[in-house]
């Protein structure tokens with residue numbers, strides 16, 4: 001076995017460590033049970049022998065023993081299944097929770113490059129594939145070894161010649177299984193990758209089903225999914241073929257045909273030479289079936305372990321993934337936000353050849369509102385992303401109250417930030433739970449208070465279930481304006497020190513925009529917070545304390561609305577001129 005596979009297998013076995021209590025209990029029950037189940041063929045052969053000798057009294061006694069031992073065997077069997085299965089479920093649950101925890105702590109760049117569908121597939125399919133059979137390995141390897149040893153001793157004691165014949169198959173099956181197991185493991189990795197690819201397409205299509213329907217692209221998406229799932233289908237067919245060959249060669253041909261006929265042939269000769277009693281051959285035939293089953297179980301449990309470790313490769317790689325930069329500093333953060341961008345340059349990790357911010361300098365003063373304007377793609381949202389520390393600058397630094405942002409406690413920093421974007425995402429929960437999403441200690445009353453400020457209370461109360469109304473996945477059961485106002489209430493509940501409004505009203509019609517803008521104005525009036533606004537509406541921009549015009553990754557103009565209009569050939573002045581009566585700054 002290659003060392004990497006050995007390491008993967010060892011790692012997989014370590015997953016079972018926290019469940020040792022249940023595994024030990026399962027093994028104990030297994031050991032108690034074995035003598036009972038091993039004795040069944042013995043009682044069958046003694047009963048038949050007694051019958052052939054006309055000794056009905058002895059036959060009845062043997063049947064009674066068989067019944068008693070068989071019943072005890074059945075009771076213990078339940079506990080074996082339950083204890084090993086229980087440990088298994090705990091392992092799968094643990095891996096899934098750990099994996100989601102690790103994924104949620106990755107850097108945002110990781111999610112730019114990895115689709116959520118692929119990650120969901122790793123979380124669901126890979127986790128159950130890798131850990132689903134893990135404890136059965138313990139059960140079957142222990143059970144099979146003990147049974148094989150027990151049967152071997154029985155056979156060798158009763159007839160060494162027949163015993164040697166029956167046992168000769170064990171190493172042959174072992175060698176075949178080694179190759180079969182290695183192949184299964186390689187194939188399992190490919191199957192899980194192909195499934196993750198297909199799931200990524202399915203998830204993307206379903207998450208954006210309205211767009212798919214609107215473009216009548218159902219057949220196109222179906223075909224795209226079919227192309228991806230085809231690969232997994234072909235790999236599974238290949239596996240099916242190999243499994244068929246394996247069962248044909250090992251189980252049916254080698255064991256059923258070769259071993260059984262050899263045993264009968266040798267046994268018949270020995271009986272003819274009066275060197276073997278017929279009932280011993282009968283017991284041998286019964287035990288050899290068990291022996292071959294256990295041999296197959298033993299090797300199958302090993303190949304299934306190796307296959308699981310193949311399926312687990314990607315899960316372990318994700319579990320080991322550490323975000324590239326130290327995720328957080330430890331400096332605590334005051335509720336003040338005096339922010340300076342000093343010579344900040346930035347490229348997105350997924351597009352390293354595109355310089356988005358180019359030695360950008362920018363100052364955002366505590367308590368003031370700064371509006372960012374500029375053509376589409378000039379880097380406004382990127383500045384908002386850097387303020388949330390979704391990414392770190394490639395050069396220069398962002399300084400908050402004299403401290404480099406990288407040194408601040410990241411979680412505390414994010415708790416100080418309120419964000420309202422053009423397309424706010426709500427979770428599939430009640431309205432009030434969504435409003436208190438970012439404020440763990442906020443109550444339902446806080447949610448109601450925030451909703452009133454955000455002009456959301458009236459429409460929420462108009463729903464039959466009021467604040468307990470569910471919003472659907474991503475808030476799909478609400479209108480755009482309602483969604484925005486709940487997002488504003490969500491930001492209000494947080495009592496942010498730094499408020500980021502990224503095109504918060506741009507998706508709305510004039511009437512809804514007016515209502516949402518009023519809600520935002522109230523929010524801005526209420527707190528002494530620092531605010532960064534990205535907007536195309538002149539009305540929003542004009543009221544800002546400062547306006548920064550971004551062009552080619554730099555701030556090219558900065559000042560108040562009035563100051564910037566005075567710059568004769570200024571970019572802002574041109575944009576306002578082109579906005580004309582629409583009140584919308586051009587992109």
Ligand SMILES: Nc1ncnc2c1ncn2[C@@H]1O[C@H](COP(=O)(O)OP(=O)(O)OP(=O)(O)O)[C@@H](O)[C@H]1O
Pocket residue numbers: 112348350351356374375376377378379380381382383
């Ligand atoms: N996650 C990302 N990965 C790679 N490139 C990105 C990413 N997000 C944005 N970009 C690129 O960075 C540049 C700046 O984008 P940004 O979203 O900051 O522009 P913007 O000024 O907010 O534009 P708009 O006004 O259209 O919203 C664009 O060229 C964009 O294609």
